[in-house]
Amino acid sequence: MSNNISNNYCIILAGGTGTRLWPYSRIKKPKQFIDLFGIGKSMLQVTYNRFAKFLPVENIFITTFSDYTNLVCEQLPQLPQSHIITEPVQLGTAPATALAAAYISAINKDAAIIISPSDQLIIREDIFQQEVLKGFDFVSKMPDFLVLGEKATTPETTYGYIQAGEQTNEGYASLKSFTEKPAYDFAKFFVESGEFYWSTSIFLCNINTLIKALEGDYTRIRTISKMLSSSTTEEVENYIRKHFPRNRFQSIDMLILEHNTNVYIGPCSFGWRDVGSWEGFYHISQKDGHGNITMTPSATVYNSHNNIIMTSAEKLVLLSDLDGYLVIENEGVIMICKKDDMAQIRRMMTDAIMKYGSTVS
Numbered sequence: 001m002s003n004n005i006s007n008n009y010c011i012i013l014a015g016g017t018g019t020r021l022w023p024y025s026r027i028k029k030p031k032q033f034i035d036l037f038g039i040g041k042s043m044l045q046v047t048y049n050r051f052a053k054f055l056p057v058e059n060i061f062i063t064t065f066s067d068y069t070n071l072v073c074e075q076l077p078q079l080p081q082s083h084i085i086t087e088p089v090q091l092g093t094a095p096a097t098a099l100a101a102a103y104i105s106a107i108n109k110d111a112a113i114i115i116s117p118s119d120q121l122i123i124r125e126d127i128f129q130q131e132v133l134k135g136f137d138f139v140s141k142m143p144d145f146l147v148l149g150e151k152a153t154t155p156e157t158t159y160g161y162i163q164a165g166e167q168t169n170e171g172y173a174s175l176k177s178f179t180e181k182p183a184y185d186f187a188k189f190f191v192e193s194g195e196f197y198w199s200t201s202i203f204l205c206n207i208n209t210l211i212k213a214l215e216g217d218y219t220r221i222r223t224i225s226k227m228l229s230s231s232t233t234e235e236v237e238n239y240i241r242k243h244f245p246r247n248r249f250q251s252i253d254m255l256i257l258e259h260n261t262n263v264y265i266g267p268c269s270f271g272w273r274d275v276g277s278w279e280g281f282y283h284i285s286q287k288d289g290h291g292n293i294t295m296t297p298s299a300t301v302y303n304s305h306n307n308i309i310m311t312s313a314e315k316l317v318l319l320s321d322l323d324g325y326l327v328i329e330n331e332g333v334i335m336i337c338k339k340d341d342m343a344q345i346r347r348m349m350t351d352a353i354m355k356y357g358s359t360v361s
Contacts, residue, residue, distance in 0.1 A: 094250035098218035106228035123271025149197030155187035
């Protein structure tokens with residue numbers, strides 16, 4: 001398999017609901033479609049532009065829930081509609097990846113693929129490009145998965161941890177173990193051992209390796225791939241609508257990292273952080289001298305520290321004597337609570353939806 005640049009493909013996963021950033025992220029417009037950092041671009045647009053700098057744009061595919069197709073079209077008007085792979089129901093990133101793999105397989109049997117979430121912060125994009133291209137070279141020659149890992153430096157409990165085993169000549173390491181979202185004591189032990197990385201959930205592999213790993217759970221990948229070469233678009237879409245909902249919910253992380261032995265870790269140095277929760281958002285965002293993040297045009301803060309304040313433009317916010325709180329307002333919902341209590345945030349969201357219905361979801 002040749003590592004010709006025309007063989008390098010990208011799957012951007014953009015079908016999630018983003019509930020951990022509720023109420024700013026809402027089911028009708030989740031976090032990947034929002035300008036969270038006030039830079040004039042959504043997370044999806046930033047991710048697409050990152051890959052478009054060094055991959056053929058005709059090789060970039062977006063997977064998303066069918067209800068979000070219009071949002072993808074609005075935010076990425078340059079993307080052909082045929083490169084938006086729509087999921088009839090939301091079943092996690094593994095079924096979405098399987099569907100995209102069927103499309104890519106129908107186009108290029110020699111494809112090398114990078115699978116990436118749409119909601120991550122990459123600090124040094126030039127280094128990211130170098131390390132991804134090196135990864136493409138590795139997986140184009142080897143029947144293995146490569147997961148990019150950031151060295152674990154603090155005991156984060158919302159990340160997945162991957163343990164490095166034996167080293168390879170390419171500077172990679174075999175995957176020894178994977179632990180998803182460990183308790184604090186375990187995360188602390190992982191960091192202190194020096195053997196663990198945070199999984200970025202960015203994977204590289206060739207198309208044959210990917211389909212072989214997926215087809216046990218998603219048996220219709222090859223059927224869909226063949227149909228794309230011989231059937232009408234309507235026939236393919238009808239087949240997907242009929243059979244896709246029968247798949248089970250699963251993340252691509254769990255499928256690859258827990259059920260495969262041919263996985264290697266690629267240590268990365270491009271500065272990675274997840275933007276999946278308010279806790280993650282706080283760690284990576286710019287703060288004032290008192291640790292506050294203020295994402296609202298009109299706010300005055302008194303004797304307050306370590307808070308996230310995010311409201312719509314027309315709101316005036318006056319805040320006094322709060323420490324470690326979320327003050328979030330968006331589309332008719334105001335939430336004020338401790339920012340680090342993720343369980344309480346989930347309870348509040350669930351209670352609000354049960355009491356007030358889909359208008360607040």
